[in-house]
Amino acid sequence: MRRFGRIGLVIAASLLAASCSAGSGSTTATKGVVTISNENGALWTCDFSPFNGSDTLLSVGFVYEPLVYVNPLQNGKTTPMLATSWTWGAGDKSITFTIRKNVKFSDGSALTPADVVYTFNLLKKYAALDLTGVWSVLSSVTQTSSDQVTMAFKTAAVPYFYYIADETPIVPEHIWSKIANPVTYPDTNPVGTGPYEVNPCAKANITYTANPHYWQPGEPHIAKVEYPAYTSNTTANDQLQNGQAQWGSQYIPGIKPFYTAKSSNFHYWFPPTVNVSLVPNLKNSLLSNVKVRQAMSYAIDRSKVSTIGESGYEPPANQAGIVTPTFSSWLDSSQLASDGGYAYNPAKAKQLLASAGFKMGSDGVMANAQGQKLAFTVINIGDYSDWVASMQVITQDLQAVGIALTPANLTNTDFDADLYYGKYQLAYYDQQTFGPAPYYELRNWLDSADTAPIGSVAATNYERYSNPATDSLINQYAATTSTAMQHSIVDQLQQVMLTDVPIIPVVEAVDWYQYDTANITGWPTPGNPYAQPSAFAYPDMEQVLLHLKPR
Numbered sequence: 001m002r003r004f005g006r007i008g009l010v011i012a013a014s015l016l017a018a019s020c021s022a023g024s025g026s027t028t029a030t031k032g033v034v035t036i037s038n039e040n041g042a043l044w045t046c047d048f049s050p051f052n053g054s055d056t057l058l059s060v061g062f063v064y065e066p067l068v069y070v071n072p073l074q075n076g077k078t079t080p081m082l083a084t085s086w087t088w089g090a091g092d093k094s095i096t097f098t099i100r101k102n103v104k105f106s107d108g109s110a111l112t113p114a115d116v117v118y119t120f121n122l123l124k125k126y127a128a129l130d131l132t133g134v135w136s137v138l139s140s141v142t143q144t145s146s147d148q149v150t151m152a153f154k155t156a157a158v159p160y161f162y163y164i165a166d167e168t169p170i171v172p173e174h175i176w177s178k179i180a181n182p183v184t185y186p187d188t189n190p191v192g193t194g195p196y197e198v199n200p201c202a203k204a205n206i207t208y209t210a211n212p213h214y215w216q217p218g219e220p221h222i223a224k225v226e227y228p229a230y231t232s233n234t235t236a237n238d239q240l241q242n243g244q245a246q247w248g249s250q251y252i253p254g255i256k257p258f259y260t261a262k263s264s265n266f267h268y269w270f271p272p273t274v275n276v277s278l279v280p281n282l283k284n285s286l287l288s289n290v291k292v293r294q295a296m297s298y299a300i301d302r303s304k305v306s307t308i309g310e311s312g313y314e315p316p317a318n319q320a321g322i323v324t325p326t327f328s329s330w331l332d333s334s335q336l337a338s339d340g341g342y343a344y345n346p347a348k349a350k351q352l353l354a355s356a357g358f359k360m361g362s363d364g365v366m367a368n369a370q371g372q373k374l375a376f377t378v379i380n381i382g383d384y385s386d387w388v389a390s391m392q393v394i395t396q397d398l399q400a401v402g403i404a405l406t407p408a409n410l411t412n413t414d415f416d417a418d419l420y421y422g423k424y425q426l427a428y429y430d431q432q433t434f435g436p437a438p439y440y441e442l443r444n445w446l447d448s449a450d451t452a453p454i455g456s457v458a459a460t461n462y463e464r465y466s467n468p469a470t471d472s473l474i475n476q477y478a479a480t481t482s483t484a485m486q487h488s489i490v491d492q493l494q495q496v497m498l499t500d501v502p503i504i505p506v507v508e509a510v511d512w513y514q515y516d517t518a519n520i521t522g523w524p525t526p527g528n529p530y531a532q533p534s535a536f537a538y539p540d541m542e543q544v545l546l547h548l549k550p551r
Helices: 113-125 160-167 234-243 290-299 304-310 332-339 347-353 385-399 410-422 439-446 470-478 483-500 540-547
Strands: 033-037 069-073 079-080 083-088 096-100 138-145 149-151 195-202 205-210 224-228 266-267 272-281 374-380 404-410 426-428 505-509 514-516
Touching: 033 234, 069 160, 069 439, 069 540, 079 083, 083 138, 096 113, 096 160, 113 138, 149 224, 272 290, 272 385, 290 347, 290 385, 304 385, 304 505, 332 483, 332 540, 347 439, 374 385, 374 410, 385 404, 385 426, 385 505, 439 483, 470 483
Parallel strands: 033 224, 374 404, 374 426
Antiparallel strands: 069 079, 083 096, 096 149, 138 149, 195 205, 205 224, 266 514, 272 426, 272 505
16 A cells, blocks of 8 residues: 555636535535545646556546455455456466456447456566566466456465455456557556546546446446545645535544534544554664664554654554554454563663663663664655654654664655665655555565665565565465464464564554545445545545445
8 A cells, every 4th residue: 555645736616516615514515426635746647557556546446447356454355346256276376267247348348358368468568567566476367268267376376366356457458459568658548347437637637427338237326526636735625624525535633623523424534554663774783683673662652653643543553563453353462462562661671772781871872882872863754744743752762761863854755765775774664565464564574585685675675674484474374265374374473573573563554534424425434344445545446436325
């Protein structure tokens, strides 16, 4: 997943067809129209390639569809989409999908299994389009009957079902096969099987209208979706407050007095998805000491970071790395209890540092016998005001136990470069990876196959953690469809997090989501989490739009 939307632009009133009167807090928006408020930070380019990471949130789910929808909020509950069923082959080394019949693209042409085969082989031919790396595990994709496609794996790769079935949009061969360079193709007039067409797109606003050829009878009930290009969150938040927008996906300071107090129809839900963590560079001679990392974990008051840095919206994390309540069924709470859960305990932190040979200096900073001080620079993203505020709390907490931090608030570009190449001491970051189980985030942090030497780009394991026993656990998970075995392996990965402390989870990043029930029903709620609710979550936003109906 990505950390989306912090920003928004003044949109001319004429662009907002679903207009309303402010003051009452109740919309007078046109029924059957939904306006999205998700601050993008820039005007739209009107490019909709489903294989360009900059365009996917505007195309996948709206226009393009996957084979299966996998709900990460409901432990991977599946909804058949372009595939009606699927079966695993011997040893979980292949999977066969039965492709839905009587599906048409928005230009009226029929979807066939050949389109599915073509899509996957297109990603093989042009590696830059393979955003989730499915061809790192696939060996072939072929049509094996009139309505079936079989995908063979190099080795058992069960977790990749999520990336193959849910995260790969299917495109029409009759269009894409004629494109000279699919990597640079802007796809300004996208043709897919999804519920909407782009009609029209302007820099300030995208209008999506119902696809007349959509294969689900009676869907979509929402005839039109307006998606303004906000570049500061002030305007975006104001239009949620006055009812001009009905579906919000951004941070709102003081959301209760600003938003929900204005109308009984205004609601919000912020489900946690991934951890925001303090990431140590394990190649640093001091940070490679596990007792130093353990002391840091005990020294941070996570509740205080949550309250001050994130207005209480993003809850405190746990050192096991299991995001709750989203993945509560995966959390082995007995392990947390036996380790004290790394609850805030400055005294314990000082004891650990003392046992590692560190003593407090006259300057208030711990140092070892060689005179090496526990003083580090921590890189952060300066544009994220919540992270900057959080780091101020973390710095104070660590200072209290003799660890000095100097924050370096960087641009996104500079931050990414330093993080990926390992040119940092400490970093504050969320992995941005969200799947139907905690395994997906933990694997990205812990799998040595995803790291690299300092000076080379690490795929996801930025802290440079490596442990053959942990790699074995990750590989075992990938080779089983047994839920019991998967839970057992994740329990053992939690023990790795508690013992080795490769990273230090601080708070849990959430999906920002506000919704207006005045004229629209069917929104996802904590009681009915049928999809990830943010408008920027793809292909989840399709499930939301297919559930919505005019009141």
